[in-house]
Amino acid sequence: QSVLTQPPSVSGAPGLRVTISCTGSSSNIGAGYDVYWYQLLPGTAPKLLIYGNDYRPSGVPDRFSGSKSGTSGSLDITGLQPEDEADYYCQSYDSSLSATVFGGGTKLTVL
Amino acid sequence: QLQLQESGPGLVKPSETLSLTCTVSGDSISSSPYYWAWIRLPPGKGLDWIGSISSSGGTYYSPSLKTRVTISVDTSTNHFSLSLSSVTAADTAVYYCARSKYSGSYLDFWGQGTLVTVSS
Numbered sequence: 131q132s133v134l135t136q137p138p139s140v141s142g143a144p145g146l147r148v149t150i151s152c153t154g155s156s157s158n159i160g161a162g163y164d165v166y167w168y169q170l171l172p173g174t175a176p177k178l179l180i181y182g183n184d185y186r187p188s189g190v191p192d193r194f195s196g197s198k199s200g201t202s203g204s205l206d207i208t209g210l211q212p213e214d215e216a217d218y219y220c221q222s223y224d225s226s227l228s229a230t231v232f233g234g235g236t237k238l239t240v241l
Numbered sequence: 242q243l244q245l246q247e248s249g250p251g252l253v254k255p256s257e258t259l260s261l262t263c264t265v266s267g268d269s270i271s272s273s274p275y276y277w278a279w280i281r282l283p284p285g286k287g288l289d290w291i292g293s294i295s296s297s298g299g300t301y302y303s304p305s306l307k308t309r310v311t312i313s314v315d316t317s318t319n320h321f322s323l324s325l326s327s328v329t330a331a332d333t334a335v336y337y338c339a340r341s342k343y344s345g346s347y348l349d350f351w352g353q354g355t356l357v358t359v360s361s
Binding site: 219 | 286
């Protein structure tokens with residue numbers, strides 16, 4: 131049972147948009163801690179997509195954007211491409227646990 | 242360009258100790274202000290933060306693993322290590338090492354991961 135809750139799967143057709151949610155609580159996202167997002171592809175190193183809720187590292191396409199409101203964060207992917215098919219994870223910090231926490235992961239299927 | 246590479250046995254027997262090393266190239270652990278972390282991905286499950294260490298040796302561990310985990314750093318060889326004792330099948334996972342700006346912050350560089358299977 132992950133501290134942060136993500137939908138197990140989302141899907142979308144090429145060119146369209148999907149949103150992946152990340153729901154936390156008052157001891158993590160709701161306490162003001164940042165939300166981060168990662169992309170995991172089989173056999174490759176996980177890739178940081180979003181830091182500080184809505185900042186993109188250099189090299190990440192602007193099709194990826196993040197936001198945060200209350201106890202939740204979201205990752206938007208616009209203009210879906212086949213290579214976006216991957217697992218996506220959110221991360222934050224939990225003050226009650228004094229630990230880094232992750233969501234359970236969301237599998238994106240590009241139809 | 243910073244690179245991290247995990248190494249260690251791919252098979253560990255139940256009740257024994259899992260030991261992995263992460264070799265860092267492109268940055269000096271001893272002079273770096275960053276933290277160095279271990280994360281795992283069990284089959285069919287989500288990412289699980291194990292812990293992190295600063296270049297000065299300060300450590301932070303997952304509450305669920307802290308009785309079994311030790312993370313150490315060797316600045317002379319520019320690597321850091323993970324030791325997980327009394328392993329069971331539930332510890333089977335892909336283990337990743339990564340860098341973070343501070344403990345609890347984002348992980349900006351990751352290794353490719355190494356699969357460790359716990360089985361007799």
